[in-house]
Amino acid sequence: MNLRATDSPAVRPTEVPPPAFEMAGLSLRLGGTAILENVDLRLAPGRVLALLGPSGSGKTTLLRLVAGLLAPDHGTIRLAGRVVAGPGKALPPEARGLGMVFQDYALWPHMSVAKNVGFPLEMQGIAAAERAARVSRALARVGLERYAERRPAALSGGQQQRVAIARAIVAEPALVLFDEPLSNLDRELRETMVEEIAGLVAELGLTALYVTHDHAEAFSLADEVAVMEAGQISQIAAPETLVSDPASASIARFLRLGALLPARRGAEGWHLAGGARLAPASAAPGECATVLVPSRALRVVPAGEGHLAARVTRTLFRGDGHLATLALEGGHEIQLLLPRRALPGEVLGLHLCHARLRWFPPCPHPTSPSERISP
Numbered sequence: 215m216n217l218r219a220t221d222s223p224a225v226r227p228t229e230v231p232p233p234a235f236e237m238a239g240l241s242l243r244l245g246g247t248a249i250l251e252n253v254d255l256r257l258a259p260g261r262v263l264a265l266l267g268p269s270g271s272g273k274t275t276l277l278r279l280v281a282g283l284l285a286p287d288h289g290t291i292r293l294a295g296r297v298v299a300g301p302g303k304a305l306p307p308e309a310r311g312l313g314m315v316f317q318d319y320a321l322w323p324h325m326s327v328a329k330n331v332g333f334p335l336e337m338q339g340i341a342a343a344e345r346a347a348r349v350s351r352a353l354a355r356v357g358l359e360r361y362a363e364r365r366p367a368a369l370s371g372g373q374q375q376r377v378a379i380a381r382a383i384v385a386e387p388a389l390v391l392f393d394e395p396l397s398n399l400d401r402e403l404r405e406t407m408v409e410e411i412a413g414l415v416a417e418l419g420l421t422a423l424y425v426t427h428d429h430a431e432a433f434s435l436a437d438e439v440a441v442m443e444a445g446q447i448s449q450i451a452a453p454e455t456l457v458s459d460p461a462s463a464s465i466a467r468f469l470r471l472g473a474l475l476p477a478r479r480g481a482e483g484w485h486l487a488g489g490a491r492l493a494p495a496s497a498a499p500g501e502c503a504t505v506l507v508p509s510r511a512l513r514v515v516p517a518g519e520g521h522l523a524a525r526v527t528r529t530l531f532r533g534d535g536h537l538a539t540l541a542l543e544g545g546h547e548i549q550l551l552l553p554r555r556a557l558p559g560e561v562l563g564l565h566l567c568h569a570r571l572r573w574f575p576p577c578p579h580p581t582s583p584s585e586r587i588s589p
């Protein structure tokens with residue numbers, strides 16, 4: 215037998231596992247409208263990617279394409295290196311080897327926990343004994359082995375969520391899709407559940423694609439966040455990077471990273487709305503710009519000092535401080551968490567840390583007096 219050099223294990227290059235999922239040049243039109251345009255996205259095994267974007271930006275559509283509930287017009291989707299959708303090819307959902315966690319968990323109320331969890335295996339025609347063993351294993355992994363015979367209604371919200379995750383992982387999928395599983399819960403419950411999911415996803419070492427419109431949820435859960443706007447991915451980055459370096463003013467606005475103020479170049483430097491003069495070193499190209507002023511760029515100083523004069527219009531006690539709405543010269547507003555209650559009408563000075571400002575091309579809608587932006 216002839217052996218080529220590359221057949222020898224000693225010289226075979228280190229094998230890098232293919233991405234858990236990869237989409238390239240994906241486009242879709244529905245009802246004559248472009249819903250997704252030329253989307254490229256990939257996810258390494260063991261990582262969690264959140265798809266974050268405003269309502270209608272295309273998140274759920276993208277997830278449905280990965281799941282096989284829709285087929286793209288153009289582009290290719292690969293799962294663990296295998297093409298599941300592409301020119302002339304579209305594997306059905308059940309042939310893609312995915313787990314899914316839906317809004318409100320979608321558990322069947324008339325079935326026991328064990329039956330709910332075992333349902334995907336039943337659909338695959340797996341024999342009862344094998345199914346029972348796998349269901350026990352999945353329930354043990356989410357800490358619910360004692361609840362196998364209960365109905366979902368007899369479980370807490372957190373336990374129901376665990377059942378939904380057990381059902382999604384019972385067939386040991388290479389990728390789990392989460393479709394806004396917490397969107398219908400009230401805020402307090404959502405915060406508890408996010409912690410639960412984050413803990414479980416990390417413990418189970420899942421590879422997951424998590425769709426949400428809630429940035430706090432995306433930041434808590436994901437290694438990376440893909441921000442979607444109007445059917446396109448505008449930025450993919452770790453949560454910390456998105457906050458410190460948003461790629462555009464519209465991402466900064468969507469993530470509520472601070473006030474967006476217009477700036478204009480003058481003879482001796484830049485004039486920021488609100489009255490601040492910025493050194494020429496802060497310059498951006500062009501004659502006009504939009505400047506993101508995050509709260510961490512601001513320090514309160516006595517009235518008459520600092521770069522900006524701000525008049526308190528209202529305050530709201532938030533437990534961790536007093537959220538003050540401050541009016542700047544020209545009617546723009548900034549919100550800032552203060553350690554003490556400030557009285558309406560009180561004037562404060564604000565010092566700007568130039569290095570923490572972010573400059574963007576001028577945008578038509580910088581912070582208007584009526585727009586509230588939290589720090």
Ligand SMILES: Nc1ncnc2c1ncn2[C@@H]1O[C@H](COP(=O)(O)OP(=O)(O)OP(=O)(O)O)[C@@H](O)[C@H]1O
Nearest residue numbers: 244245249267268269270271272273274275276427
């Ligand atoms: N079957 C359809 N025919 C026509 N347009 C559709 C269809 N399904 C979705 N759309 C449109 O596609 C766009 C993206 O919808 P999608 O549900 O993916 O957004 P989303 O980001 O998940 O929003 P949400 O957070 O509200 O669920 C929306 O403008 C929606 O109206």
